[in-house]
Amino acid sequence: MSDTLTPEIPQIPLAGVIGWPVAHSRSPLLHGHWLKRYGIKGHYVPLAIRPEHLAEALRVLPKAGFVGVNVTIPHKEAVLALADVVTDRAALIGAANTLIFRPDGKIHADNTDGYGFIANLRQNAPDWHPERATAAVIGAGGAARAVVASLLDAGVPELRIANRTRLRAEQIRNEFGARVVVYDWGQVGNMLEGVGTAVNATSLGMDGKAALRVPLDALPATALATDLVYTPLDTPFLIEARERGCRTVDGLGMLLHQAAPGFERWFGHKPEVDEELRAAVLA
Ligand code: ATR
Numbered sequence: 596m597s598d599t600l601t602p603e604i605p606q607i608p609l610a611g612v613i614g615w616p617v618a619h620s621r622s623p624l625l626h627g628h629w630l631k632r633y634g635i636k637g638h639y640v641p642l643a644i645r646p647e648h649l650a651e652a653l654r655v656l657p658k659a660g661f662v663g664v665n666v667t668i669p670h671k672e673a674v675l676a677l678a679d680v681v682t683d684r685a686a687l688i689g690a691a692n693t694l695i696f697r698p699d700g701k702i703h704a705d706n707t708d709g710y711g712f713i714a715n716l717r718q719n720a721p722d723w724h725p726e727r728a729t730a731a732v733i734g735a736g737g738a739a740r741a742v743v744a745s746l747l748d749a750g751v752p753e754l755r756i757a758n759r760t761r762l763r764a765e766q767i768r769n770e771f772g773a774r775v776v777v778y779d780w781g782q783v784g785n786m787l788e789g790v791g792t793a794v795n796a797t798s799l800g801m802d803g804k805a806a807l808r809v810p811l812d813a814l815p816a817t818a819l820a821t822d823l824v825y826t827p828l829d830t831p832f833l834i835e836a837r838e839r840g841c842r843t844v845d846g847l848g849m850l851l852h853q854a855a856p857g858f859e860r861w862f863g864h865k866p867e868v869d870e871e872l873r874a875a876v877l878a
Pocket of ligand 1: 733734735736737738739758759760761763796797798799805
């Protein structure tokens with residue numbers, strides 16, 4: 596039978612999250628909620644891909660009906676070398692969390708973590724003005740890089756950063772430029788003096804890990820404090836900042852917002868980030 600007689604079979608769009616391991620990811624719950632809520636015929640699945648199979652998986656997934664994937668540990672850096680098109684922000688951060696498999700066969704890599712970080716603060720603290728005051732970022736890992744990129748993009752006049760391993764903070768300054776000022780890990784307390792935004796971008800405070808122990812005496816009560824850790828939602832850092840009178844925003848919203856651009860590209864519907872979604876992901 597000739598191909599011309601074969602009717603076009605409409606594909607049900609598939610997406611997922613690739614990681615190793617991947618069982619911990621909340622992304623399937625999140626996207627699954629949106630698919631159901633908007634009545635979209637599509638599926639979002641966890642994909643456990645070993646590092647040595649990453650390149651092969653990215654070649655095969657588009658042929659199996661996948662329109663894209665989220666990327667989690669340990670693949671976020673490696674996918675950049677395998678993508679055909681890398682957005683400026685993904686290149687700057689040095690990692691991608693969202694891949695789009697385009698109809699022309701090209702793989703498009705983006706990083707929406709910084710977008711998610713800012714969108715979460717804008718939604719939960721509408722009167723936050725990043726351009727008006729210095730920001731302080733505690734930590735210089737992969738997540739911190741996305742936060743730094745997005746805060747600079749949002750117009751912070753100065754960005755202070757401290758990390759246990761000082762070299763990683765210095766690398767960020769070297770790559771992101773003169774608005775970044777590196778502080779010693781032992782000077783985190785002083786780093787908070789006069790800031791308008793304070794971010795915990797370390798994994799300290801996470802369930803099962805030690806708390807972030809930083810003297811907050813210098814943190815102005817007018818500052819906004821936020822944490823990338825969202826298990827627990829209320830971290831010791833946020834509790835202490837709130838006791839000082841600071842506004843606080845928890846880290847779950849960043850996870851929810853970073854997912855939205857991928858969902859929209861893959862499934863053609865701009866999803867809402869609201870209480871219903873939060874409740875679904877927390878359940
Ligand atoms: P992520 O992608 O989540 O940022 P990461 O790149 O491993 O993960 O970074 C974890 C961050 O938490 C780093 O800033 C790390 O500091 P180092 O660069 O010195 O490792 C920080 N961190 C983790 N455990 C820490 C601890 N016990 N004390 C201080 N900082 C810690």
